[in-house]
Amino acid sequence: MAKIGILGAGSWGTALSLLLSENGHEVTVWSIQKEEVEMLSSKREHLSKLPGVKLPDSICFTGDIASAVVGKDICILAVPSIATRSTAAAMREYVKDGQILVNVAKGIEENTLMTLTEQIEEEIPYANVAVLSGPSHAEEVGRRLPTTCVVGAREKATAEYIQSLFMSKVFRVYTSPDITGIEVGGALKNVIALAAGIADGLGYGDNTKAALITRGITEIARLGVKMGGHLETFAGLTGIGDLIVTCASVHSRNRRAGVLIGEGKSMEEAMKEVKMIVEGVYSTKAAVQLAKKYDVSLPIIEQVNAVLFAGKNPGKAVEDLMMRDGRAESSALPWEQ
Numbered sequence: 001m002a003k004i005g006i007l008g009a010g011s012w013g014t015a016l017s018l019l020l021s022e023n024g025h026e027v028t029v030w031s032i033q034k035e036e037v038e039m040l041s042s043k044r045e046h047l048s049k050l051p052g053v054k055l056p057d058s059i060c061f062t063g064d065i066a067s068a069v070v071g072k073d074i075c076i077l078a079v080p081s082i083a084t085r086s087t088a089a090a091m092r093e094y095v096k097d098g099q100i101l102v103n104v105a106k107g108i109e110e111n112t113l114m115t116l117t118e119q120i121e122e123e124i125p126y127a128n129v130a131v132l133s134g135p136s137h138a139e140e141v142g143r144r145l146p147t148t149c150v151v152g153a154r155e156k157a158t159a160e161y162i163q164s165l166f167m168s169k170v171f172r173v174y175t176s177p178d179i180t181g182i183e184v185g186g187a188l189k190n191v192i193a194l195a196a197g198i199a200d201g202l203g204y205g206d207n208t209k210a211a212l213i214t215r216g217i218t219e220i221a222r223l224g225v226k227m228g229g230h231l232e233t234f235a236g237l238t239g240i241g242d243l244i245v246t247c248a249s250v251h252s253r254n255r256r257a258g259v260l261i262g263e264g265k266s267m268e269e270a271m272k273e274v275k276m277i278v279e280g281v282y283s284t285k286a287a288v289q290l291a292k293k294y295d296v297s298l299p300i301i302e303q304v305n306a307v308l309f310a311g312k313n314p315g316k317a318v319e320d321l322m323m324r325d326g327r328a329e330s331s332a333l334p335w336e337q
């Protein structure tokens with residue numbers, strides 16, 4: 001039995017608290033929102049973010065960040081990516097040397113272009129920072145549907161320890177040393193999910209969706225490898241796996257926002273209607289800057305950026321993608337002489 005602190009009590013933090021509690025661990029969940037702590041403590045359910053999922057009395061909900069960090073074997077950062085740095089900073093004074101912190105959020109910081117584990121490491125340099133990611137909608141984890149993820153850590157022993165805490169008959173975890181690859185895949189799939197939603201909103205079909213997923217992972221991998229990730233990771237659960245689930249699922253808020261944009265709404269209108277943080281919007285800006293920094297071509301992501309921030313007509317964006325110069329599918333495949 002481990003003592004686990006979870007920072008963030010939204011859909012994902014709540015679903016993970018159930019999983020880890022059912023695995024026999026002592027779980028404390030912190031939220032910055034007083035009303036959320038009160039609701040979770042009294043109703044034992046997150047009524048707006050994970051309705052219908054009952055939480056056991058053994059899970060402790062708190063508004064005191066110290067009690068979710070001090071004495072914990074691991075802490076999980078499950079806040080939206082735009083709050084990762086501020087949450088790490090708020091935790092700093094309570095984190096002990098070498099304490100394991102697991103990031104489960106997905107995003108890239110817009111102004112620094114840092115991944116989330118890099119931000120946490122910058123805020124708390126003495127922590128042992130890892131990441132857990134993969135195709136894992138909170139709604140389905142909450143319903144105990146079989147799910148797989150990957151944990152990335154600097155040391156194999158850390159990854160295997162975290163793996164042992166999460167593994168259950170409904171949650172299978174693989175290990176990996178490729179933290180960068182895992183994080184780039186997790187952040188940028190949200191941009192492609194916006195594109196997939198836009199295509200759905202425009203009334204396009206399965207062919208278009210398959211094209212966006214397949215060419216999307218090519219773009220993500222192209223950038224991710226330049227950033228230090230490994231190509232194999234993008235063919236795995238946190239690459240193509242997470243991209244498939246996000247582009248195809250009714251649960252994805254990024255895809256839902258895309259659908260509204262494809263139907264003619266502006267980005268602001270779509271964000272308002274989805275009522276949750278649409279992380280892909282922030283990741284799009286970051287990805288376009290990363291493309292410049294690493295000198296890589298990201299045609300789909302650039303078109304999403306033009307639709308979101310320059311008011312480009314979504315139909316014209318798709319047409320421009322289709323009418324790019326013809327090229328080989330993979331520059332890595334040689335022609336026989």
Ligand SMILES: NC(=O)c1ccc[n+]([C@@H]2O[C@H](COP(=O)([O-])OP(=O)(O)OC[C@H]3O[C@@H](n4cnc5c(N)ncnc54)[C@H](O)[C@@H]3O)[C@@H](O)[C@H]2O)c1
Binds near residue numbers: 033078079086
């Ligand atoms: N929901 C999922 O299925 C899922 C699955 C895997 C990963 N993730 C990732 O996990 C992260 C959290 O997602 P979510 O779906 O739980 O989000 P959410 O919108 O449901 O939860 C947000 C929660 O974060 C906390 N929060 C909000 N603003 C905060 C702030 N400024 N400072 C500190 N805490 C704050 C609050 O507890 C709030 O309820 C995201 O990066 C997301 O991509 C989500």
